[in-house]
Amino acid sequence: MSDMKNSVFRHNGQEFIVTQDxxxxxxxxxxxxIRNLLSVIEMQxxxxGVEMSVGIQKYAHGRSDGNKMKSRQTLWNQPGKDITGVLVRIQRIAGTMEELIGQGEIYHYHSKLMMKDAYEGGAHVWHQDYGYWYNNGCIFSDMGSCFLPLDECKRENSCLQVLAGSxxxxxxxxITIGDQLGADPERVDKVRKLxxxxxxxxxxxxALFFHCNLxxxxxxxxxxxxxWVLIASYNTRANNPYKVHHHAQYTPMSKLPDTALLQCELIDDIPAKAYMDPSEDKSASYGKGIH
Known part of the structure; x- marks a missing residue:
């Protein structure tokens, strides 16, 4: 069991710089x-921006884990100019992701709010995000996500688990595993030992920044x-999908200064965000013949 020490850093509240380490x-x-990447007031x-959003609640939908529990989620393809859209474009978030991927300009692929409510939040099987995104026409795995908890994420309430280095x-x-699509369990069983x-x-x-093949x-x-967790996913301009699909094609994304978050007062920018109708989200369903 790893204690994460080699991958954990702390923001000191001053100007944030992505280091070589x-x-x-x-x-x-x-x-x-990165601990404390956002301040207390920024998290408020x-x-x-999430809890008062009409759009997020309007487009929320549940997804069963096949074991009598379910999680809710809302997904949108464009960031918009509201609080959640500004958050995923500030330098501390988008700029950091761009430097970590290291393949030039990035754009907003999609964001989502994952809602695991008390006593009923469903499980997710072992998977890679690129296991889905590959089928959307993304040639390279030059993609990543930023995981931003709105609540404490502990083992007791289903924090994320990763296989470091995988x-x-x-x-x-x-392949299809129950009601979900996940990485081949036989291979995962071997990988977990490594x-x-x-x-x-x-x-x-x-903030957790992670590679799409993790x-x-x-x-x-x-x-x-x-x-509840907000997850912003990014693709590189050079990796623009070769076919139109249900997530965003390359769309220029203007990164914003970190101060923009506290200056933003817009709660909803519904027309601009391109919220996804649940019936159109096929990323996790292609193994069932839907693409």
């Missing part, structure tokens, strides 16, 4: 965690604590 850890382990702003395996075939299994416990304000999972939330 951060890049090395990301390339070696497939992820880094982010939480209000992104170096490349893409693993994904890489540290890390429970990524986080607090609001922390194997990850999460358990059911049977605790009394809600676990």
């Amino acid at each position: 951060m890049k090395d850890a990301y390339n070696t382990n497939g992820y880094i965690v 702003k982010a939480r209000s 992104h170096r395996l490349g893409r693993i075939d994904h 890489f540290p299994h890390v429970y990524v416990e986080m607090c609001p304000g922390d 194997l990850h999972t999460s358990d059911q939330n049977t605790s009394s604590s809600r676990r």
Whole structure:
């Protein structure tokens, strides 16, 4: 069991700089965690932008884990100019992701709010994001995501789990597992013996940046604590999908100064965000003949 120490960094509240140690850890382990990347007041702003959003609740839908539990999620393809859209474009988030991927200009691929409510949040099987995105026409795995908890993420309420370094395996075939699509369990069983299994416990304000080929999972939330997480995913301009699909093609994304988050007062920018109708989200369904 890894204690994550090689991939955990801390923001001191001053100007944030992506260091070579951060890049090395990301390339070696497939992820880094930055403690206190967002301040308390910035997290209050982010939480209000989520909890007061009409659009997020309007387009939320549940997804069963096949074991009597379900999670809710809302997904949007364009960031928009509201609080959640500004958050995923500030330099500390988007700029950091761009430097970690290291393949030039990035753009907003999509964002989503994952809602695992108390006592009923469903589990997710082991998977790679690129296991889905490969089928959307993305040639390269020059993609990544930033995981921003709005609540404490502990083992008790289903924090993310990763196999540190597993992104170096490349893409693993994904197959139907119950009601979900996940990485081939036979291969995952072997892989789990080779890489540290890390429970990524986080607090609001922390940020997890991870590679799209990193194997990850999460358990059911049977605790009394809600676990809501905002996840922003990015693609590189040079990796623009070769076919039109249900996530964003390359769209220029203007990165914003970090001060823009606290200056933003717009809660909803519904027309601009391109919220996804649940029936159109086929990323996790192609193994069932839907693409």
